[in-house]
Amino acid sequence: MRILKRVTSLQRHLSTIKEESLTIGFIPTMGALHEGHMSLVQQSVKENDITVASVFVNPTQFNQKDDLDKYPRDLAKDAKLLKKNGCDYLFAPLPSQIYPPDLNTNVYIDIVHLTDLMEGPNRPGHFEGVVQVVKRLIDIVEPDKLYMGQKDFQQFTIIQYVIKGLELDVQLRVCPIIREDDGLAMSSRNVRLTEKHREISPIIYKTLLWAKDNILTESITTIETKAVAMLNEAGLKTEYFTIVDGRTLDKVTNVEQHQTVVACTAAWAGEVRLIDNMVLKGEINI
């Protein structure tokens, strides 16, 4: 696996690959990689001739400078994991490569209707930053397929909207959530959980399963209210437990009117904010 830090050197390598009409799968990441990320790499390796991953802690998607500074960084460890899983190129640029002062990297597409619920209100400007960096990375790598995880449901939905809206020539592939044996969704944040909070966190998965079991018999309000109570009684502090349409992210009031219905949640386990989701009806349809 080659590790490249400059846009021009990555593009030089990739242009030879494109000349040979080989396909490229791309996984954008912010590092601190775990098995969840590796499932994306493995899927890309299966479906493409060449797999490229990026590790870039994107400053424009952080609301607080402190969060950005504290974000875990261990490129050597990430590189080892990527290599082991068959990645061909690791792109690990400095911010000046992604955001050179003479380049306008703003993306002109309105995503407000997809950001007014769930993660959006608590993280103003976050998704605009994600869109900016993902678009820039797609422009640099020009992949055939882009791999993202279902765990960030709102994120991949917004990226799919941008791909369609801007007619970007890339196919989004969404890979299922990878869970620990007890159901906790894998996340770079899990290592920060205290023993006590690690023990109670699988309640998130159990609550999502409960919501799925009851989606056709209970009202949405009942499910949302009971789910919040279940999470809080277990010792978490729920930020939201919201049932939305799987494509538009609009709040669902009547399940029958929607093809895909998804429950999305964010809850604090002590100092650690965990997110998770589950498709309650239908399938992810991108």
Ligand code: PAF
């Ligand atoms: O999900 C992430 O890790 C980031 O939001 C992404 C997609 C790599 C953009 O920085």
